[in-house]
Every structure is written in C-alpha cells, then in structure tokens.
Amino acid sequence: MNQDMAGLKERIHATDREVFFSVLSHIGDKWSLVLLGMLSKEPMRYTQLAERIPKISRRMLTVTLRQLERDGLVERIVHADTPPWFEYDLTELGRTLIVPVRALADWTLDNIDLIIEKRAQYDQENPGS
Amino acid sequence: MNQDMAGLKERIHATDREVFFSVLSHIGDKWSLVLLGMLSKEPMRYTQLAERIPKISRRMLTVTLRQLERDGLVERIVHADTPPWFEYDLTELGRTLIVPVRALADWTLDNIDLIIEKRAQYDQENPGS
DNA sequence: CAGTATCCTGGACGATACTG
C-alpha cells in the first residue's frame, strides 16, 4: 500500500467518523427523536406535528425535518391535489432506525428510576458540585 | 383517582421525560460515547484516556467522566496503594447500556454509505440551503 | 397552510494556567 492510499484511507475514516457522530448527534438532539417517534405511528402534516409536539418552535420543526430529510430518514410527500398538500413520513431507512432507537429508549425507561436514584446519591455524596 | 394523584402522575411523567432526554442527550453529546466505548474494552486511568482520545480537552474529559459517574454508568475506583492511583471502569449498569448503544452504532456503520449518498443527493437537489 | 428570515441568548466546548 503506497502513501497515497494510506492517506486516502485516513481521510475516509476521518470522514466516516465525522458522519458517524453527525448521525448520532441527530439522535441526541432535542427534537429528532420526538419527530421520529411521532412519524413512526403515522404520516403527518407540518401543522399536525406542530400541534402535537408541545413547545417546538416553527423554526426547529422546519430545521429538524430538513435534517432528517437530508439524511434520508424522512420524506416529504407532495400530494398533487388542488390545493396541493404535504405529508411527512418515515422512509424505509427511517423505519429501520426506529428499531435500535426503540431499544435505546426502552433501556432508558427501564433504568430511569435507578438513574434518578444514582443521581440523588451522587449529589448527596458530592455536595459542592 | 383524585386530583392530587392525577397531578402527581403528571409531575412524575414530566420528570421522567426530562430525565429521559437528559440521559439520551448524554448519548448524543460529543464525548460520552467515546468514553463509554473506550471503557468497554478495559478499565483505564485518567491520563490513559486523555492520551488515547485525540483532541479531548482535560476539561471535557473531567466533565464527561463526572456526568457518567453521576448517572451510575462509570465508577472511579481508588486503589489504596502508596501512592494511591485511580481507575475508571464501567459499572454493571454501564455495561448494560453498551448493548443498545452498540446496536445503534452498528446501525450507523451499516448505513453510513447510504446516508452520505443521500446527503450528497439532497444537497444537489437543494442548492440554496 | 406551510413554511422562511432575522435577531438574540444560554450553554456546550476549548485553551490555558494553576494545584495537592
């Protein structure tokens, strides 16, 4: 393997690492998970999402939808009626993501009481933090 | 069920929701996953972690370790030799979290090429974004 | 209805210097 190939490999791995974290960071961000969860039940319109998700700002609804769309997890379906209307739905890829996400959510729910307890315990043992 | 109980339940759920997201947000933050991954192989000392994780600042190493410790996912083991020394290791709870996290990481790795492709495609179709 | 544009704030994170 020559220098160039080694260099190339480095760069590919660096990029993968970035994308890897950029995808995972969507999972961790404030709204993606909520949207994914909502859309896993049924396709919904922009305004429906805005109504059912308390406290989300229009800006973040748009931004988050666009990110999810860009990653191919959600699609914007245009219905060509008159007047036209729009729906958001999970893609096939989005649907496969729901599986590990659900597993993580289940883990969190299963352990939430324990974590609350651990937190309280830690805070008690470490007052000045 | 009387008013008070309904109110209590509301509040519990609200708290759960907060904790739920605060735990998930650890998963999404910049360093927790890396630390969890590192420690899933073997217990390590502070300086070892700092050396093996490129680019992490001492501050974020400390902050992230403390958060993980607070949630009961990582423990700081004090070895009472002279001089004493310290190790960080996953707790039992931390080890159980590795399972769904690994599943999510696997999903990301499995689909990373597709996502890169989708991203490029989206960017091409939507120039002004 | 389904968004976009603009402005603003708080907090995550990094750099750096210091300490028992």
Added chain:
DNA sequence: CAGTATCGTCCAGGATACTG
C-alpha cells in the same frame, strides 16, 4: 499524576415577524 478554575467562543435553539 489527576485533576480544578477561569475565560472566551461559537452555535443550537427560541421569539418573533413576515410570505407565497
């Protein structure tokens, strides 16, 4: 060695107003 303390920056996200 294993951190803590302080300061500064940047950007995610909210509030609000506007548009085809």
